[in-house]
Amino acid sequence: MDFGYNIIKIKTVDLDRIDKSLYNRVVFVAPDINKCIACGSCSASCSVSFYNSNSSFRKALVAIERDDITGIKESLSSCVLCGKCSLVCPRGINTRGVIIAIKDLLKEEAL
Amino acid sequence: MVNDTIIIGGGPAGLKAASSLNSLGHKVTIIEKTEVLGGQIKNWYKLFPDFSDSYSVVSNLTNLSSDISINLNSTVLDVQKENGHFNLLLSNNKRLKGKSILLTTGFSLYDASKKEEYGYGFYKGVLTNKDLEHNFINNPKFIDIDNPTVVFIHCVGSRDHKAGNMHCSKVCCVTAVKQAIEIKQFYPKANVYCFYMDLRMFGRGYEDLYLKAQSEYNIKFIRGRVSEISETFENKIVVKAEDTLSSKPIKLTSDYAILMSGIVPTKENFPLFNKLSVSINSSDGFSNEPSFNNLLNLKTEGVFTAGCINGPKTIPEVLTESDSVALSIHSFLSR
């Protein structure tokens, strides 16, 4: 039925209501993600970001903390697991390993 | 009798210079406006980056030789230069004579109530960095729940043209990280956030402290300047900003918001500086614009400055500058 208006999803990140369960599960397997300083080296070096600017491990980490599943999928969907990002991270985060762990967790979620 | 140096300001800068000059054999007098020596670090619980006891640093600095005379509760009402000597009139009507003057009058903390959008003075849960230190000293368990949410707000009154302060106060980023860790130490179940624009972890050991805050204490750093603070009916503090890393507005309800009030010049001292022809920088209001080839860059012969009068500094930087100025005074006196 058309009431003449739409309901718009609120875009504000409301930290009071965020579901932290996915973040907690990722941190459990990859505690190193807390060390990220959001420098963007991973995204800049990414083999795929040249073709898909959404491909970004940095954005994926923010999306996990903000419980933004669409954001995580967008930023990791075209990852080819080449591991270039792991070579440049100044905080020594095993980014490729974290990506695999996140993909596994998301697969479990979907089941 | 004529003093070699009259030091105006009994904080770390003045105290350090006093003992250095004294050990070089000079007759020194300190003028301090409050009833105790020590300056602003007396109000601090522990110091970054290694959590040194502020108290022990102060007692070390105030452990002065009895050769140094001290005037507490005194301010300078007037100063005249006559035959190469400075004649001072103090607020208690005492007169002092000196061959040189060292200004170590320090800084003021930015008055956070001027940033009305943060509600300091209106909302009980909004404190400043100094208030928090006061609580750490007097009653660290001032929060009556064991899992409070505490938000640290960087750059309050600093890097803010509208607040009249273009400059970065330099020490508040690391202070926020230090205080955030202390909150986690007193309340291990607390949720702690820092809202920052840049994290200026310039000093030795600061970056390590930041890493520790992230990995050991799970303190969350959100990049974005807080735009406004409001209060709920339950006296909770609502903080709003942009999460600039995800380009979305962000909001958070907390028990306490701690404002990182910046270091600003003490305007009440400007008339005294004018009398002594000490330059005041038109952009930041601090004294002494050093150049690479002229670190002291002083206008009046026999007048020196050291410490946060010349801009924001860490305690080790203040102590080093005081020692270096003591050496300059020594060569001035030995001419």
Ligand code: SF4
């Ligand atoms: S592992 Fe994935 S995210 Fe990392 S550089 Fe390769 S493609 Fe990009």
Ligand code: SF4
């Ligand atoms: S390179 Fe490392 S520190 Fe930098 S954004 Fe990527 S994960 Fe974070």
Ligand code: SF4
């Ligand atoms: S030190 Fe940090 S909090 Fe303080 S003014 Fe500079 S950037 Fe802002």
